[in-house]
Amino acid sequence: MTRPSTALRPPADPPTADPAFRLRGVRLGYGADPVIDGLDLDIPRGRTTVLVGANGCGKSTLLRALGRQLTPGAGTIEVGGRDLARIRPREYARSVAFLPQSPLVPEGLTVAELVARGRHPHRRWWGGGSDDETAVAEALALTDTVGLADRRVDELSGGQRQRAWIALVLAQATPTLLLDEPCSFLDLAHQLDVLDLVRGLPLPAGHGAGRRTVVAVLHELTLAARVADHLVAVADGGVVAAGPPREVITPDTLRRVFDLEADVLDDPVTGDPVVLPRARRKDTA
Template identity: 60%
Template sequence: MNPAPPGADRPAFRLRGVSLGYGDRVVVGPLDLDIPAGCATAIIGANGSGKTTLMRGLTRQLPLLTGTLEVLGEASATWGARRYARTVSLLPQSPVVPDGLTVEQLVERGRHPHRSWFGARGAGDEVVVASALERTDLVELAGRDVAELSGGQRQRVWLALVLAQETPIVLLDEPTSYLDLPHQVELLDLVRALPDPTAGEGAAGGATAVGGARRATTVSVLHELNMAARAADHVIAMARGQVVAAGSPTEVLVPDVLAEVFDLEADVIPDPLLGHPVVLPRARGERASGG
Protein backbone atom coordinates (compact mmCIF):
# COMPACT_ATOMS: atom_id res chain seq x y z
CA MET A 1 0.00 0.00 0.00
CA ASN A 2 1.41 3.39 -0.92
CA PRO A 3 1.33 6.17 1.70
CA ALA A 4 0.18 9.67 0.85
CA PRO A 5 3.10 12.03 0.27
CA PRO A 6 4.11 14.59 2.90
CA GLY A 7 1.67 17.51 3.01
CA ALA A 8 -1.44 15.53 2.10
CA ASP A 9 -3.95 15.68 4.94
CA ARG A 10 -5.72 12.59 3.67
CA PRO A 11 -5.87 10.79 0.33
CA ALA A 12 -8.26 11.77 -2.41
CA PHE A 13 -9.27 8.11 -2.68
CA ARG A 14 -8.76 5.34 -0.14
CA LEU A 15 -9.59 1.78 -1.20
CA ARG A 16 -9.69 -1.06 1.29
CA GLY A 17 -10.36 -4.60 0.13
CA VAL A 18 -11.94 -3.29 -3.08
CA SER A 19 -12.85 -5.71 -5.86
CA LEU A 20 -14.42 -4.60 -9.16
CA GLY A 21 -15.77 -6.52 -12.10
CA TYR A 22 -18.67 -7.34 -14.34
CA GLY A 23 -21.33 -9.73 -13.12
CA ASP A 24 -19.58 -12.52 -11.25
CA ARG A 25 -16.24 -11.90 -13.01
CA VAL A 26 -13.69 -10.08 -10.85
CA VAL A 27 -11.37 -7.91 -12.97
CA VAL A 28 -9.65 -5.79 -10.33
CA GLY A 29 -8.70 -6.56 -6.76
CA PRO A 30 -8.96 -7.01 -3.99
CA LEU A 31 -6.99 -3.77 -3.58
CA ASP A 32 -5.74 -1.67 -0.70
CA LEU A 33 -4.68 1.62 -2.27
CA ASP A 34 -4.35 5.31 -1.44
CA ILE A 35 -4.36 7.92 -4.21
CA PRO A 36 -2.84 11.13 -2.85
CA ALA A 37 -4.66 14.44 -2.85
CA GLY A 38 -3.25 17.48 -4.60
CA CYS A 39 -1.02 15.42 -6.89
CA ALA A 40 -0.94 14.26 -10.49
CA THR A 41 -1.22 10.46 -10.51
CA ALA A 42 -0.65 8.32 -13.60
CA ILE A 43 -1.96 4.75 -13.87
CA ILE A 44 0.08 2.56 -16.20
CA GLY A 45 -0.23 -1.06 -17.30
CA ALA A 46 -0.66 -3.31 -20.31
CA ASN A 47 -4.00 -3.68 -22.07
CA GLY A 48 -6.37 -5.70 -19.92
CA SER A 49 -4.56 -4.92 -16.68
CA GLY A 50 -7.65 -3.32 -15.11
CA LYS A 51 -6.83 0.38 -15.47
CA THR A 52 -10.16 1.44 -16.98
CA THR A 53 -12.11 -0.82 -14.62
CA LEU A 54 -10.40 0.87 -11.68
CA MET A 55 -11.32 4.29 -13.09
CA ARG A 56 -14.94 3.20 -13.46
CA GLY A 57 -14.92 2.16 -9.83
CA LEU A 58 -13.55 5.54 -8.74
CA THR A 59 -16.34 7.30 -10.63
CA ARG A 60 -18.97 4.91 -9.18
CA GLN A 61 -19.98 3.74 -12.66
CA LEU A 62 -19.18 0.25 -11.38
CA PRO A 63 -20.43 -0.83 -7.94
CA LEU A 64 -17.93 -2.34 -5.56
CA LEU A 65 -18.08 -6.12 -5.40
CA THR A 66 -16.22 -6.03 -2.07
CA GLY A 67 -14.56 -3.48 0.16
CA THR A 68 -14.92 0.23 0.84
CA LEU A 69 -14.08 3.42 -1.05
CA GLU A 70 -13.49 6.74 0.70
CA VAL A 71 -13.36 10.08 -1.11
CA LEU A 72 -11.57 12.89 0.72
CA GLY A 73 -12.02 11.00 3.97
CA GLU A 74 -15.73 10.16 3.61
CA ALA A 75 -17.34 6.87 2.57
CA SER A 76 -18.41 7.25 -1.06
CA ALA A 77 -21.66 5.39 -0.33
CA THR A 78 -22.87 8.42 1.65
CA TRP A 79 -22.43 10.84 -1.27
CA GLY A 80 -25.39 11.84 -3.44
CA ALA A 81 -24.97 11.84 -7.21
CA ARG A 82 -25.04 15.63 -7.49
CA ARG A 83 -22.42 16.16 -4.80
CA TYR A 84 -20.21 13.48 -6.35
CA ALA A 85 -20.45 15.19 -9.76
CA ARG A 86 -19.31 18.44 -8.14
CA THR A 87 -16.30 16.67 -6.67
CA VAL A 88 -15.18 14.03 -9.20
CA SER A 89 -15.17 14.56 -12.97
CA LEU A 90 -14.20 12.13 -15.73
CA LEU A 91 -12.82 12.40 -19.23
CA PRO A 92 -13.75 8.92 -20.52
CA GLN A 93 -11.76 6.86 -23.00
CA SER A 94 -14.15 7.07 -25.98
CA PRO A 95 -16.87 9.63 -25.26
CA VAL A 96 -19.85 9.77 -27.61
CA VAL A 97 -20.72 13.24 -28.93
CA PRO A 98 -24.47 14.06 -28.92
CA ASP A 99 -25.79 15.06 -32.33
CA GLY A 100 -26.05 18.69 -33.29
CA LEU A 101 -24.05 20.30 -30.48
CA THR A 102 -21.55 23.07 -30.98
CA VAL A 103 -18.27 23.11 -29.11
CA GLU A 104 -19.52 25.76 -26.70
CA GLN A 105 -22.79 23.91 -26.06
CA LEU A 106 -20.97 20.70 -25.21
CA VAL A 107 -18.50 22.45 -22.90
CA GLU A 108 -21.42 24.20 -21.19
CA ARG A 109 -22.76 20.80 -20.11
CA GLY A 110 -19.95 20.67 -17.60
CA ARG A 111 -21.80 23.32 -15.60
CA HIS A 112 -24.92 21.19 -14.99
CA PRO A 113 -23.89 19.82 -11.56
CA HIS A 114 -23.47 23.40 -10.27
CA ARG A 115 -26.86 24.70 -11.37
CA SER A 116 -30.11 24.86 -9.49
CA TRP A 117 -32.86 22.40 -10.28
CA PHE A 118 -34.30 24.99 -12.68
CA GLY A 119 -31.09 24.80 -14.71
CA ALA A 120 -30.79 28.50 -15.52
CA ARG A 121 -27.44 29.59 -16.97
CA GLY A 122 -25.77 32.32 -14.92
CA ALA A 123 -23.11 34.90 -15.63
CA GLY A 124 -20.66 32.81 -13.63
CA ASP A 125 -21.25 29.86 -15.95
CA GLU A 126 -20.36 31.99 -18.98
CA VAL A 127 -17.08 33.05 -17.40
CA VAL A 128 -16.12 29.45 -16.55
CA VAL A 129 -17.03 28.16 -20.03
CA ALA A 130 -15.09 30.98 -21.72
CA SER A 131 -12.05 30.22 -19.55
CA ALA A 132 -12.24 26.49 -20.37
CA LEU A 133 -12.38 27.23 -24.09
CA GLU A 134 -9.41 29.59 -23.86
CA ARG A 135 -7.26 27.19 -21.83
CA THR A 136 -7.81 24.40 -24.36
CA ASP A 137 -7.25 26.65 -27.40
CA LEU A 138 -10.82 26.26 -28.66
CA VAL A 139 -12.10 29.84 -28.75
CA GLU A 140 -12.07 30.00 -32.55
CA LEU A 141 -13.97 26.69 -32.74
CA ALA A 142 -16.67 27.57 -30.18
CA GLY A 143 -19.44 27.80 -32.80
CA ARG A 144 -18.44 24.70 -34.79
CA ASP A 145 -20.42 21.47 -34.71
CA VAL A 146 -18.43 18.99 -32.64
CA ALA A 147 -19.12 16.27 -35.20
CA GLU A 148 -17.09 18.23 -37.79
CA LEU A 149 -13.91 18.27 -35.71
CA SER A 150 -10.85 16.03 -35.88
CA GLY A 151 -10.20 13.44 -33.19
CA GLY A 152 -7.60 15.63 -31.51
CA GLN A 153 -9.88 18.66 -31.52
CA ARG A 154 -12.72 16.61 -30.03
CA GLN A 155 -10.42 15.39 -27.28
CA ARG A 156 -9.68 18.98 -26.35
CA VAL A 157 -13.42 19.77 -26.34
CA TRP A 158 -14.03 16.97 -23.83
CA LEU A 159 -11.18 18.24 -21.69
CA ALA A 160 -12.74 21.71 -21.78
CA LEU A 161 -16.02 20.19 -20.56
CA VAL A 162 -14.18 18.59 -17.64
CA LEU A 163 -12.48 21.91 -16.84
CA ALA A 164 -15.88 23.64 -16.88
CA GLN A 165 -17.14 21.12 -14.33
CA GLU A 166 -14.65 22.64 -11.83
CA THR A 167 -14.10 19.65 -9.59
CA PRO A 168 -11.25 19.19 -7.09
CA ILE A 169 -10.69 15.64 -8.44
CA VAL A 170 -10.30 15.03 -12.19
CA LEU A 171 -10.05 11.55 -13.73
CA LEU A 172 -8.81 11.13 -17.30
CA ASP A 173 -8.84 7.81 -19.15
CA GLU A 174 -6.24 7.97 -21.93
CA PRO A 175 -6.50 11.77 -22.31
CA THR A 176 -3.75 11.98 -24.93
CA SER A 177 -5.55 9.78 -27.46
CA TYR A 178 -5.68 11.36 -30.96
CA LEU A 179 -3.34 14.18 -29.93
CA ASP A 180 -0.06 14.96 -31.65
CA LEU A 181 3.06 15.25 -29.50
CA PRO A 182 2.93 19.03 -28.88
CA HIS A 183 -0.71 18.83 -27.81
CA GLN A 184 0.02 15.82 -25.59
CA VAL A 185 2.66 17.85 -23.75
CA GLU A 186 0.37 20.90 -23.52
CA LEU A 187 -2.56 18.86 -22.23
CA LEU A 188 -0.57 17.03 -19.57
CA ASP A 189 1.10 20.28 -18.43
CA LEU A 190 -2.36 21.87 -18.20
CA VAL A 191 -3.72 18.92 -16.23
CA ARG A 192 -0.76 18.90 -13.86
CA ALA A 193 -1.24 22.60 -13.06
CA LEU A 194 -5.03 22.54 -12.54
CA PRO A 195 -5.96 24.46 -9.39
CA ASP A 196 -8.37 23.04 -6.85
CA PRO A 197 -11.54 25.15 -7.30
CA THR A 198 -12.60 24.40 -3.72
CA ALA A 199 -9.32 25.57 -2.17
CA GLY A 200 -10.99 28.57 -0.55
CA GLU A 201 -13.86 26.54 0.87
CA GLY A 202 -11.98 24.58 3.51
CA ALA A 203 -12.18 21.37 1.52
CA ALA A 204 -9.94 18.49 2.52
CA GLY A 205 -7.03 17.60 0.32
CA GLY A 206 -3.38 18.03 -0.34
CA ALA A 207 -1.32 21.17 0.00
CA THR A 208 0.76 20.91 -3.16
CA ALA A 209 0.78 24.33 -4.75
CA VAL A 210 1.05 25.88 -8.19
CA GLY A 211 1.62 29.61 -8.07
CA GLY A 212 0.52 29.61 -4.42
CA ALA A 213 -2.79 27.84 -5.09
CA ARG A 214 -3.56 24.29 -4.05
CA ARG A 215 -3.55 21.87 -6.97
CA ALA A 216 -6.44 19.69 -7.99
CA THR A 217 -6.08 15.93 -7.71
CA THR A 218 -5.71 14.39 -11.16
CA VAL A 219 -5.62 10.70 -12.04
CA SER A 220 -4.77 9.81 -15.65
CA VAL A 221 -4.51 6.48 -17.44
CA LEU A 222 -1.47 6.85 -19.71
CA HIS A 223 0.15 4.45 -22.18
CA GLU A 224 3.27 6.47 -22.98
CA LEU A 225 5.66 5.73 -20.11
CA ASN A 226 7.91 8.72 -20.66
CA MET A 227 4.89 11.04 -20.69
CA ALA A 228 3.81 9.49 -17.39
CA ALA A 229 7.29 10.02 -15.95
CA ARG A 230 7.29 13.65 -17.07
CA ALA A 231 3.76 14.56 -16.04
CA ALA A 232 3.10 12.61 -12.82
CA ASP A 233 4.08 13.06 -9.19
CA HIS A 234 2.76 9.60 -8.38
CA VAL A 235 2.57 6.45 -10.53
CA ILE A 236 0.46 3.31 -10.06
CA ALA A 237 1.56 0.27 -12.09
CA MET A 238 -1.07 -2.43 -12.62
CA ALA A 239 -0.99 -6.00 -13.93
CA ARG A 240 -3.67 -8.68 -13.86
CA GLY A 241 -6.03 -6.52 -11.83
CA GLN A 242 -3.50 -5.86 -9.07
CA VAL A 243 -1.24 -2.97 -8.13
CA VAL A 244 2.34 -4.09 -8.70
CA ALA A 245 3.96 -0.86 -7.53
CA ALA A 246 2.93 2.64 -6.46
CA GLY A 247 5.06 5.64 -5.64
CA SER A 248 7.08 8.35 -7.33
CA PRO A 249 8.08 7.90 -11.00
CA THR A 250 11.64 7.16 -9.87
CA GLU A 251 10.39 4.40 -7.57
CA VAL A 252 7.97 2.77 -10.03
CA LEU A 253 9.58 3.18 -13.44
CA VAL A 254 12.41 0.72 -12.82
CA PRO A 255 13.46 -2.29 -14.93
CA ASP A 256 12.04 -4.96 -12.59
CA VAL A 257 8.59 -3.35 -12.46
CA LEU A 258 8.51 -2.75 -16.21
CA ALA A 259 9.42 -6.39 -16.82
CA GLU A 260 6.59 -7.60 -14.57
CA VAL A 261 3.95 -5.15 -15.79
CA PHE A 262 4.73 -5.02 -19.52
CA ASP A 263 7.05 -7.99 -20.07
CA LEU A 264 9.42 -5.26 -21.26
CA GLU A 265 13.19 -5.25 -21.13
CA ALA A 266 14.34 -1.67 -20.69
CA ASP A 267 17.03 0.60 -19.38
CA VAL A 268 15.97 3.58 -17.27
CA ILE A 269 18.09 6.72 -17.12
CA PRO A 270 17.46 10.18 -15.63
CA ASP A 271 16.42 12.93 -18.02
CA PRO A 272 19.46 15.22 -18.31
CA LEU A 273 17.35 18.41 -18.06
CA LEU A 274 14.31 17.60 -15.91
CA GLY A 275 15.60 14.66 -13.91
CA HIS A 276 12.59 12.37 -14.30
CA PRO A 277 13.14 8.76 -15.45
CA VAL A 278 13.43 8.04 -19.17
CA VAL A 279 12.52 4.51 -20.29
CA LEU A 280 14.64 3.09 -23.11
CA PRO A 281 13.16 -0.22 -24.35
CA ARG A 282 15.57 -2.92 -25.49
CA ALA A 283 15.08 -5.51 -28.18
CA ARG A 284 14.64 -9.08 -26.98
CA GLY A 285 17.99 -10.48 -25.93
CA GLU A 286 19.74 -7.11 -26.17
CA ARG A 287 22.16 -6.60 -23.32
CA ALA A 288 21.60 -3.86 -20.77
CA SER A 289 23.59 -0.67 -21.21
CA GLY A 290 26.97 -0.95 -19.64
CA GLY A 291 26.66 -4.76 -19.67
Protein backbone atom coordinates in the same frame (compact mmCIF):
# COMPACT_ATOMS: atom_id res chain seq x y z
CA MET B 1 -2.39 26.11 -25.21
CA THR B 2 1.02 27.37 -24.18
CA ARG B 3 3.46 25.15 -22.35
CA PRO B 4 5.51 26.55 -19.47
CA SER B 5 8.72 28.27 -20.55
CA THR B 6 10.82 25.90 -18.45
CA ALA B 7 10.98 22.15 -18.81
CA LEU B 8 11.30 21.71 -15.06
CA ARG B 9 8.08 20.56 -13.40
CA PRO B 10 6.47 22.67 -10.68
CA PRO B 11 7.03 21.31 -7.18
CA ALA B 12 4.49 18.78 -5.99
CA ASP B 13 2.32 19.60 -3.05
CA PRO B 14 3.42 17.55 -0.02
CA PRO B 15 1.38 14.40 0.60
CA THR B 16 -1.16 14.53 3.39
CA ALA B 17 -2.52 11.98 5.83
CA ASP B 18 -5.95 12.64 4.31
CA PRO B 19 -5.93 11.05 0.83
CA ALA B 20 -8.33 12.04 -1.91
CA PHE B 21 -9.35 8.38 -2.33
CA ARG B 22 -8.85 5.45 0.03
CA LEU B 23 -9.60 1.97 -1.34
CA ARG B 24 -9.71 -1.09 0.89
CA GLY B 25 -10.34 -4.65 -0.24
CA VAL B 26 -11.89 -3.49 -3.51
CA ARG B 27 -13.05 -6.05 -6.07
CA LEU B 28 -13.98 -4.85 -9.57
CA GLY B 29 -15.05 -6.63 -12.72
CA TYR B 30 -17.75 -7.12 -15.33
CA GLY B 31 -18.66 -10.74 -14.78
CA ALA B 32 -17.85 -13.70 -12.59
CA ASP B 33 -14.09 -13.17 -12.80
CA PRO B 34 -12.82 -9.92 -11.22
CA VAL B 35 -10.32 -7.71 -13.01
CA ILE B 36 -9.23 -6.14 -9.72
CA ASP B 37 -9.42 -8.12 -6.47
CA GLY B 38 -8.55 -7.19 -2.89
CA LEU B 39 -7.13 -3.81 -3.87
CA ASP B 40 -5.78 -1.51 -1.15
CA LEU B 41 -4.67 1.90 -2.41
CA ASP B 42 -4.40 5.50 -1.20
CA ILE B 43 -4.46 8.25 -3.85
CA PRO B 44 -2.95 11.48 -2.50
CA ARG B 45 -4.82 14.76 -2.50
CA GLY B 46 -3.57 17.74 -4.49
CA ARG B 47 -1.21 15.69 -6.62
CA THR B 48 -1.22 14.01 -10.03
CA THR B 49 -1.52 10.23 -9.89
CA VAL B 50 -1.05 8.22 -13.08
CA LEU B 51 -2.16 4.61 -13.48
CA VAL B 52 -0.02 2.48 -15.82
CA GLY B 53 -0.11 -1.15 -16.81
CA ALA B 54 -0.60 -3.55 -19.69
CA ASN B 55 -3.82 -3.64 -21.70
CA GLY B 56 -6.62 -5.33 -19.77
CA CYS B 57 -4.95 -5.02 -16.37
CA GLY B 58 -7.79 -2.96 -14.88
CA LYS B 59 -6.56 0.66 -15.09
CA SER B 60 -9.70 1.98 -16.75
CA THR B 61 -11.85 -0.29 -14.60
CA LEU B 62 -10.35 1.27 -11.49
CA LEU B 63 -10.88 4.79 -12.85
CA ARG B 64 -14.51 3.99 -13.67
CA ALA B 65 -15.05 2.89 -10.06
CA LEU B 66 -13.62 6.18 -8.80
CA GLY B 67 -15.96 7.98 -11.21
CA ARG B 68 -19.02 6.05 -9.95
CA GLN B 69 -19.45 4.34 -13.31
CA LEU B 70 -18.85 0.90 -11.78
CA THR B 71 -19.91 -0.43 -8.37
CA PRO B 72 -17.37 -2.56 -6.47
CA GLY B 73 -18.33 -6.16 -5.88
CA ALA B 74 -16.60 -5.97 -2.51
CA GLY B 75 -14.61 -3.54 -0.39
CA THR B 76 -14.97 0.19 0.15
CA ILE B 77 -13.96 3.40 -1.59
CA GLU B 78 -13.74 6.51 0.56
CA VAL B 79 -13.60 10.04 -0.86
CA GLY B 80 -12.31 12.61 1.58
CA GLY B 81 -13.12 10.20 4.40
CA ARG B 82 -16.70 9.58 3.20
CA ASP B 83 -18.07 6.35 1.77
CA LEU B 84 -18.47 6.90 -1.98
CA ALA B 85 -21.69 4.90 -2.03
CA ARG B 86 -23.31 7.37 0.40
CA ILE B 87 -22.56 10.53 -1.60
CA ARG B 88 -25.38 11.81 -3.78
CA PRO B 89 -24.58 11.83 -7.52
CA ARG B 90 -25.12 15.58 -7.99
CA GLU B 91 -22.96 16.41 -4.99
CA TYR B 92 -20.26 14.08 -6.28
CA ALA B 93 -20.36 15.69 -9.74
CA ARG B 94 -19.55 19.04 -8.12
CA SER B 95 -16.34 17.62 -6.65
CA VAL B 96 -15.18 14.94 -9.11
CA ALA B 97 -15.19 15.20 -12.93
CA PHE B 98 -14.72 12.05 -15.02
CA LEU B 99 -13.62 11.92 -18.66
CA PRO B 100 -13.97 8.37 -20.09
CA GLN B 101 -11.70 7.00 -22.76
CA SER B 102 -14.25 7.08 -25.61
CA PRO B 103 -17.10 9.47 -24.76
CA LEU B 104 -20.11 9.43 -27.06
CA VAL B 105 -20.20 12.37 -29.45
CA PRO B 106 -23.53 14.23 -29.10
CA GLU B 107 -25.04 14.84 -32.51
CA GLY B 108 -25.49 18.45 -33.58
CA LEU B 109 -23.92 20.12 -30.51
CA THR B 110 -21.40 22.90 -30.96
CA VAL B 111 -18.21 22.93 -28.93
CA ALA B 112 -19.50 25.80 -26.79
CA GLU B 113 -22.73 23.89 -26.08
CA LEU B 114 -20.77 20.75 -25.19
CA VAL B 115 -18.47 22.60 -22.80
CA ALA B 116 -21.45 24.33 -21.19
CA ARG B 117 -22.77 20.89 -20.21
CA GLY B 118 -19.94 20.75 -17.70
CA ARG B 119 -21.84 23.36 -15.68
CA HIS B 120 -24.93 21.18 -15.11
CA PRO B 121 -23.94 20.02 -11.58
CA HIS B 122 -23.71 23.66 -10.47
CA ARG B 123 -27.05 24.80 -11.86
CA ARG B 124 -30.20 25.34 -9.86
CA TRP B 125 -33.58 24.13 -11.05
CA TRP B 126 -34.57 27.67 -12.04
CA GLY B 127 -31.57 28.34 -14.29
CA GLY B 128 -27.81 28.58 -14.72
CA GLY B 129 -25.34 29.83 -12.19
CA SER B 130 -23.73 33.23 -12.36
CA ASP B 131 -20.31 31.74 -13.01
CA ASP B 132 -21.31 29.60 -16.01
CA GLU B 133 -20.20 31.94 -18.78
CA THR B 134 -16.89 32.67 -17.08
CA ALA B 135 -16.15 28.97 -16.48
CA VAL B 136 -16.94 28.04 -20.09
CA ALA B 137 -14.84 30.90 -21.49
CA GLU B 138 -11.87 29.95 -19.28
CA ALA B 139 -12.13 26.28 -20.27
CA LEU B 140 -12.19 27.15 -23.97
CA ALA B 141 -9.16 29.42 -23.57
CA LEU B 142 -7.15 26.89 -21.55
CA THR B 143 -7.67 24.17 -24.17
CA ASP B 144 -7.14 26.43 -27.19
CA THR B 145 -10.67 25.75 -28.46
CA VAL B 146 -12.02 29.33 -28.58
CA GLY B 147 -11.81 29.23 -32.36
CA LEU B 148 -13.83 26.01 -32.39
CA ALA B 149 -16.65 27.26 -30.15
CA ASP B 150 -19.23 27.51 -32.95
CA ARG B 151 -18.14 24.33 -34.76
CA ARG B 152 -20.18 21.14 -34.41
CA VAL B 153 -18.41 18.53 -32.31
CA ASP B 154 -19.19 15.71 -34.75
CA GLU B 155 -17.39 17.63 -37.52
CA LEU B 156 -14.08 18.01 -35.67
CA SER B 157 -10.91 16.00 -36.06
CA GLY B 158 -10.07 13.48 -33.35
CA GLY B 159 -7.57 15.80 -31.70
CA GLN B 160 -9.88 18.82 -31.78
CA ARG B 161 -12.70 16.73 -30.36
CA GLN B 162 -10.51 15.48 -27.52
CA ARG B 163 -9.59 19.04 -26.55
CA ALA B 164 -13.30 19.92 -26.53
CA TRP B 165 -14.01 17.08 -24.10
CA ILE B 166 -11.16 18.21 -21.86
CA ALA B 167 -12.65 21.71 -21.92
CA LEU B 168 -15.97 20.26 -20.73
CA VAL B 169 -14.24 18.61 -17.77
CA LEU B 170 -12.43 21.85 -16.89
CA ALA B 171 -15.69 23.82 -17.07
CA GLN B 172 -17.10 21.48 -14.42
CA ALA B 173 -14.68 23.25 -12.02
CA THR B 174 -14.15 20.34 -9.65
CA PRO B 175 -11.23 19.90 -7.24
CA THR B 176 -10.66 16.37 -8.63
CA LEU B 177 -10.25 15.25 -12.25
CA LEU B 178 -10.40 11.63 -13.48
CA LEU B 179 -8.99 11.31 -17.01
CA ASP B 180 -8.91 8.06 -18.98
CA GLU B 181 -6.31 8.37 -21.76
CA PRO B 182 -6.72 12.16 -22.09
CA CYS B 183 -4.08 12.29 -24.83
CA SER B 184 -5.98 10.10 -27.29
CA PHE B 185 -5.81 11.43 -30.87
CA LEU B 186 -3.53 14.32 -29.85
CA ASP B 187 -0.19 15.01 -31.50
CA LEU B 188 2.88 15.14 -29.28
CA ALA B 189 2.79 18.93 -28.80
CA HIS B 190 -0.85 18.89 -27.69
CA GLN B 191 -0.20 15.86 -25.46
CA LEU B 192 2.42 17.86 -23.59
CA ASP B 193 0.12 20.89 -23.48
CA VAL B 194 -2.74 18.91 -21.95
CA LEU B 195 -0.58 17.09 -19.40
CA ASP B 196 1.26 20.22 -18.29
CA LEU B 197 -2.07 22.03 -18.05
CA VAL B 198 -3.95 19.52 -15.90
CA ARG B 199 -1.09 18.84 -13.48
CA GLY B 200 -0.66 22.54 -12.71
CA LEU B 201 -4.32 23.53 -12.28
CA PRO B 202 -5.07 25.38 -9.03
CA LEU B 203 -8.14 24.46 -7.03
CA PRO B 204 -11.38 26.11 -8.23
CA ALA B 205 -12.70 29.13 -6.36
CA GLY B 206 -14.24 28.19 -3.04
CA HIS B 207 -12.05 25.13 -2.49
CA GLY B 208 -9.08 26.77 -0.79
CA ALA B 209 -5.48 26.98 -1.98
CA GLY B 210 -3.35 24.32 -3.64
CA ARG B 211 -3.50 22.12 -6.70
CA ARG B 212 -6.29 19.95 -7.99
CA THR B 213 -6.17 16.20 -7.55
CA VAL B 214 -5.71 14.47 -10.91
CA VAL B 215 -5.98 10.72 -11.52
CA ALA B 216 -5.18 9.72 -15.09
CA VAL B 217 -4.66 6.58 -17.13
CA LEU B 218 -1.78 6.86 -19.59
CA HIS B 219 -0.17 4.18 -21.73
CA GLU B 220 3.00 6.07 -22.71
CA LEU B 221 5.46 5.53 -19.88
CA THR B 222 7.78 8.46 -20.54
CA LEU B 223 4.82 10.88 -20.61
CA ALA B 224 3.47 9.26 -17.46
CA ALA B 225 6.79 9.81 -15.71
CA ARG B 226 6.85 13.44 -16.84
CA VAL B 227 3.41 14.33 -15.48
CA ALA B 228 3.04 12.11 -12.40
CA ASP B 229 3.81 13.01 -8.84
CA HIS B 230 2.53 9.58 -7.84
CA LEU B 231 2.70 6.58 -10.18
CA VAL B 232 0.71 3.37 -9.71
CA ALA B 233 1.67 0.25 -11.70
CA VAL B 234 -1.18 -2.25 -11.99
CA ALA B 235 -0.89 -5.95 -12.85
CA ASP B 236 -2.34 -9.31 -11.80
CA GLY B 237 -5.44 -7.74 -10.31
CA GLY B 238 -3.64 -5.40 -7.95
CA VAL B 239 -0.90 -2.83 -7.40
CA VAL B 240 2.64 -3.95 -8.15
CA ALA B 241 4.32 -0.68 -7.23
CA ALA B 242 3.25 2.83 -6.19
CA GLY B 243 5.21 5.97 -5.43
CA PRO B 244 7.32 8.61 -7.19
CA PRO B 245 8.07 7.79 -10.85
CA ARG B 246 11.78 7.22 -10.21
CA GLU B 247 10.90 4.51 -7.69
CA VAL B 248 8.23 2.83 -9.81
CA ILE B 249 9.73 2.90 -13.30
CA THR B 250 12.54 0.40 -12.90
CA PRO B 251 13.69 -2.47 -15.14
CA ASP B 252 12.30 -4.98 -12.65
CA THR B 253 8.82 -3.34 -12.52
CA LEU B 254 8.71 -3.01 -16.32
CA ARG B 255 9.55 -6.68 -16.64
CA ARG B 256 6.83 -7.72 -14.19
CA VAL B 257 4.09 -5.35 -15.34
CA PHE B 258 4.68 -5.23 -19.11
CA ASP B 259 6.86 -8.29 -19.77
CA LEU B 260 9.28 -5.72 -21.17
CA GLU B 261 13.06 -5.66 -21.12
CA ALA B 262 14.11 -2.02 -21.04
CA ASP B 263 16.74 0.38 -19.84
CA VAL B 264 15.70 3.35 -17.71
CA LEU B 265 17.67 6.58 -18.15
CA ASP B 266 17.35 10.04 -16.64
CA ASP B 267 15.99 12.87 -18.75
CA PRO B 268 18.91 15.31 -19.08
CA VAL B 269 16.69 18.33 -18.31
CA THR B 270 13.96 17.19 -15.90
CA GLY B 271 15.64 14.17 -14.35
CA ASP B 272 12.48 12.13 -14.96
CA PRO B 273 12.91 8.47 -15.96
CA VAL B 274 12.91 7.72 -19.68
CA VAL B 275 12.15 4.18 -20.85
CA LEU B 276 14.22 2.72 -23.69
CA PRO B 277 12.86 -0.72 -24.66
CA ARG B 278 15.39 -3.27 -25.76
CA ALA B 279 14.88 -4.82 -29.16
CA ARG B 280 13.22 -8.22 -29.11
CA ARG B 281 15.55 -10.54 -30.98
CA LYS B 282 13.91 -12.57 -33.72
CA ASP B 283 14.72 -16.22 -34.09
CA THR B 284 16.98 -16.85 -37.04
CA ALA B 285 16.92 -19.98 -39.16
